[in-house]
Amino acid sequence: MSSHSTVAVVAALAFAVALAGCKPQPDDHGADSAGVDRPEVGIVTLRPQAVAMTAELPGRVVASQTAEVRPQVSGIVQQRLFTEGSEVAEGAALYQIDPAPYQAAYDSAVAALQKAEAAVPSAQAKSERYQGLVKQNAVSKQDFDDAVAALAQAKAEVATAKAAVETARINLDYTTIKAPIGGRTDRSSLTPGALVTAGQTSLLTTIRTLDPIFVDVIQSSTNLLNLRQAIDSGRLKVSGPHVAVKLKLENGAIYSLTGKLEFSEANVSTSTGTVTLRAVFPNPQRLLLPGMYARAVVEEGVAPDSFLVPQRAVTRNTKGEAVAMFLDKDGKAEERVLSVIRSVGNNWLIGAGVRDGDRVIVEGTQYVRPGQMAAGTEVVVDDTTGEVRERLPRQRRAARPGAEP
Template sequence: MKTRSVIAKIVTLAILAALAGCKPASNDKATASAGADRPEVGVVTLYPQAVAITAELPGRVVASLTAEVRPQISGIIQRRLFIEGNEVAEGAPLYQIDSAPYQAAYNSASAALQKADASVPSAQAKVERYQGLVKQNAISKQELDDAVATLAQARADVATAKANVETARINLDYTTIKAPIGGRTDKSSLTPGALVTAGQTSVLTTIRTLDPIFVDVTQSSTNLLNLRQSIDAGRVNIAGSNVAVKLKLENGTIYPLTGKLEFSEANVSTSTGTFTVRAVFPNPQRLLLPGMYARAIVEEGVAPNSFLVPQRAVTRNTKGEATAMFLDRNGNVEERVLSIGRSVGNNWLVGSGIANGDRVIVEGIQFVRVGQQAKGVEVVIDETTGEIRERRAAIPPDHATKG
């Protein structure tokens, strides 16, 4: 009996020891379960910064000067004096029209001028002689008047002849068609041997000045009003009169040279609600050609002490308000209504609702709700794509900062 009692006591002690050893394990499981209830979210810490206010506007490349070359006289084209598609200087000869008839007309006009000049001295001498004879009553006053009229007619004939000579000279010069501006030529529409006429509608060739070159872009009148109001309120410092402009080409590359704003139209289109802004760019390599599509990035001003919130973090509530989820210093999730302005790259420029050091949730929003505890993992957003580029270690709630 004693043996059975001892065995019973030993079994009881073993059971109590086993139960005592299982209790800490149960606590560990509870702790692990509590940690699993705190989802992990990606956050970006926000700090105030000076934000360049830019507008990316669609536009077309336009030649700074364009001239359509047409003949100013009629005749047969003898030679083409330029290479199609090459650059020509202002005043360079382009076409040679048969000059023989115009040379003959010039020679005839010059001869007529000589003839008219020859009649003036005789008429002048007659007037001087008649003036002396009238004083002696040797001739009548009428004869003197006739001599004076003859002299005036001779002088008028000289003036007419000079005008005819000048006209003939101009027409003779027009037999060489010259470039009215410097620039690059298009193809020639006519070949030597073709007949051209003065004032014809068909163009011989077109010359376009490519350096400098213009880019005409369209700007919304709404954006203009918003910018003016931000400047008046002091939220944006205007860039000044020399507004820099960058250019994004059709293939997505940035044009290496910076342009400047030339002018803005003084009226808004009633059909589109836009107005035209013209920028001028240097184009020494002739990379920009008229007709190209491009996007001009206009630096309108700077917004000091502003916050940029990644667009992926911002949603709309049922009222249409812009909202975002934030993680406070204790690791609690909260929702805020933001006053967003324009987009800057893949971010929103926010006017209110953010303080220095706030952490906005950019990843895992669907796994949390307001008031819930969460673990924040600092992430880095790629400014080009708006995607997460890098993840860092989780930030404990007591290490989170708030300005």
């Protein structure tokens, strides 16, 4: 080989070595062993946690007590003694019916009682006198029996007169129509001067107790069975004897005070397959009114050592199964079938298919296929919106323009 050929070979080898020194080395985050760039994906590392289980159920606000006010005696209404729409206490006077005829009936009954009571001493004395004389055969046995009967009749007439007085007194009291319960009044259906009759069908007004107030919600019998089975199996822990309830109002606002579950009905509706639950809430500001629509958020219990997977990470395969993409420790993507129990906010509660430390892909799943290498960046998913809100810094050197190879 000539000297010129030897020099050319040495120069070529030196150039090749220089190129090899400048070639980028495989990076666990950016390229695979073949030198192909890995797609960038957002991941969330799963950890077991205690998950508060809630159920959001539709319901209606109901007054804790309702009383329809009707007259119990007939007469002319003289006065309305309350302000429409105001709060009244139990026993407060609402209407005044003309008491004159009932006062007269009461006075007459009192007089009849006095007359009956006046006849008792005479009958008592005659009976006692005849009792001594009959032993001496001074009076006949028949006269003595008549005297005893007369005394008993006089006492009976007193008892009858007392009952008549009490009846008259009750009717006289009924001329003042009083509130049977405390609460807020509706509008009055009549004005002073109107004639009312005992037992009429039309209402004078309605009183509703608004503090505390009830919210009746409905839950499907299927969900109720699932809840009881979860509690019995230990998958769900109930905290305390009282179930706390939050209330979401019609405008989407959360009611500031917490209620508690009062009871559930002991029957299932045959037409809807639902069970009615009743929650009681304090209502000091009278913000909740009967008839309002609301959604009750019922705290069913706590599921210990549970896994939550963001809903954005879960899709369905051709079989309809819930699946998600994961990154293994080597950065290889794999697809798994998950057992989804229920939704918790913007997450899925998973029953099977995940382990502690699994890295689920929540962003960029469209860029990877099972078995493909990918570079994962830890992200934070907002539980309220379900969107990625933060990307955590990665521990690697970023490539800079003009950096030395």
